[in-house]
Amino acid sequence: MRRLNPKKLLLSKWTAVKPVNKEKHFLVRSVVQPESAELLVEQVELEAVHSGRTQIIHWRDLQDEAQWLQGWK
Structure with missing residues (x-):
């Protein structure tokens, strides 16, 4: 499992394994900020390059190498 910092995820590129x-x-596309400044970042908004569709996922899901590869492969 790779180590990621949620504050450095903005504009990073990812490839879906499946x-x-x-x-x-x-x-x-964006890092979803929690309502309270005391809470930690939990979600990011991903935009598909092909279709422009967006989805919000938990940023820790990007650490799963069975689902995501860092960069465009």
């Missing part, structure tokens, strides 16, 4: 609907490459 693409769905030809959506293979993704860009972290």
Whole structure:
């Protein structure tokens, strides 16, 4: 499992190991900030390069190498 810092994820590039609907490459469009400043960042918004569709996922899911590869492969 790779180590990631949620504050450095903005605009990072990711490749889905098992693409769905030809959506293979993704860009972290935004880091979802919690309502309270005391809470830690938990989610990021990914944008599919192919379709422009966005989805919000837990940022720790990006650490799973069975689902995501860092960079565009």
